[in-house]
Amino acid sequence: MGSDLLKSIPRSLPQAEQGLFSPRCDLPTLHIFTCRFSPERKPNGVVLNASERRSSKPGIANHRASGAAGAQRYNCPVYDKTAIPTEFDHIRKEVNNVQPQCREQPPDHSPQARGCKHWNNSIMPFKNLLMVGDIVGEPGLETLRKHLPPLIEQYAADFVIVNGENTYEGKGLRPADADAIFKSGAHVITSGNHVWERWQSKDVLINNRNVLRPLNYPRENVGYGYTVFTLPDGTKIGVINLQGRTFLPPIDCPFHAADWAIGRIEHDTRCIVVDFHAEATAEKMAMGWYLDGRVSAVVGTHTHVQTNDARILPGGTAFLTDVGMTGPYDSVIGMKKEVAIRRFLTQTPHKFEMGQGDGRLSAAFIRIDTTTGKAHDIEAISAPEFVRSRS
Ligand SMILES: [Fe+2]
Numbered sequence: 001m002g003s004d005l006l007k008s009i010p011r012s013l014p015q016a017e018q019g020l021f022s023p024r025c026d027l028p029t030l031h032i033f034t035c036r037f038s039p040e041r042k043p044n045g046v047v048l049n050a051s052e053r054r055s056s057k058p059g060i061a062n063h064r065a066s067g068a069a070g071a072q073r074y075n076c077p078v079y080d081k082t083a084i085p086t087e088f089d090h091i092r093k094e095v096n097n098v099q100p101q102c103r104e105q106p107p108d109h110s111p112q113a114r115g116c117k118h119w120n121n122s123i124m125p126f127k128n129l130l131m132v133g134d135i136v137g138e139p140g141l142e143t144l145r146k147h148l149p150p151l152i153e154q155y156a157a158d159f160v161i162v163n164g165e166n167t168y169e170g171k172g173l174r175p176a177d178a179d180a181i182f183k184s185g186a187h188v189i190t191s192g193n194h195v196w197e198r199w200q201s202k203d204v205l206i207n208n209r210n211v212l213r214p215l216n217y218p219r220e221n222v223g224y225g226y227t228v229f230t231l232p233d234g235t236k237i238g239v240i241n242l243q244g245r246t247f248l249p250p251i252d253c254p255f256h257a258a259d260w261a262i263g264r265i266e267h268d269t270r271c272i273v274v275d276f277h278a279e280a281t282a283e284k285m286a287m288g289w290y291l292d293g294r295v296s297a298v299v300g301t302h303t304h305v306q307t308n309d310a311r312i313l314p315g316g317t318a319f320l321t322d323v324g325m326t327g328p329y330d331s332v333i334g335m336k337k338e339v340a341i342r343r344f345l346t347q348t349p350h351k352f353e354m355g356q357g358d359g360r361l362s363a364a365f366i367r368i369d370t371t372t373g374k375a376h377d378i379e380a381i382s383a384p385e386f387v388r389s390r391s
């Protein structure tokens with residue numbers, strides 16, 4: 001198709017416009033290679049020199065050099081396509097089968113755009129975070145090993161937080177479990193009420209500064225409730241682990257604990273992520289509003305069910321009531337479903353048995369502007385996606 005269209009280009013076109021069609025590429029291109037965020041730069045971030053600025057040749061040369069791969073660049077939404085002469089729109093639409101983009105259209109921060117090779121991260125102050133929901137037992141670890149590394153690549157994640165309170169057979173976290181989580185790509189492990197139910201958890205909480213327990217448990221308990229992690233490029237990210245008090249033990253106030261921890265961390269960094277381990281949606285939402293504009297993100301854990309309310313609050317804090325569970329979904333929040341049903345039918349305790357099968361990872365992707373500490377994007381993730389219709 002491209003070759004036919006190339007032949008159909010009127011010979012009367014100005015020389016410069018004819019030059020916009022690359023003879024080395026099967027797909028003609030019409031787009032001007034200026035980055036929307038920096039019109040003085042090529043898409044790869046290199047500043048144009050004086051002669052390059054006077055003509056569109058640099059962009060054309062860039063495309064020619066890349067051959068057919070250059071056609072893919074046309075789909076990159078960071079390029080400004082509106083500078084193209086409108087009389088060629090019909091050709092462009094036909095060749096590329098896409099609509100020209102409006103200059104007023106906001107930048108696209110979709111995963112596709114983030115995955116574009118021409119997105120110049122070096123001039124963007126963003127860090128990409130993944131927050132992974134509660135790992136439940138060995139099935140949860142298996143799911144994490146399988147799905148986290150591809151997600152890190154897909155989302156270009158710089159930093160990963162994993163909640164590990166249920167890793168050891170549904171309750172607690174042994175040193176070996178923490179090692180497995182770190183090897184899968186985590187930088188910090190958070191936890192919650194169940195972390196105390198195995199004595200082995202205390203070894204991990206004492207010996208690893210990047211394994212957290214809720215900060216607002218009485219101070220006599222071992223472990224740390226917040227940490228500041230330094231990435232290889234020097235960027236610091238604070239993580240605070242808090243626990244709610246509604247339908248959970250009446251520990252210290254998580255709101256005041258948050259104030260205290262933010263006061264300690266904000267001298268080091270404006271990028272702060274809160275894992276709020278709580279049962280009640282209202283308490284979680286209240287925490288989101290309470291910390292809006294003071295932290296980068298408030299993400300809930302504990303219920304093992306992902307909510308559909310991921311959003312950026314007005315002050316710039318990313319919020320998600322609950323990120324969900326990583327583990328066997330052929331279960332009731334990780335528990336063998338027959339046992340869980342029996343508990344509800346009989347209203348008496350039954351021995352916990354781990355669910356098996358249908359492993360899925362639940363997570364939240366958060367993109368943070370490190371210069372302000374404010375969140376730019378949040379997206380709830382389920383890997384693999386749930387089946388939502390029957391074929
Ligand atoms: Fe949990």
Ligand SMILES: [Fe+2]
Nearest residue numbers: 192193194302
């Ligand atoms: Fe919990």
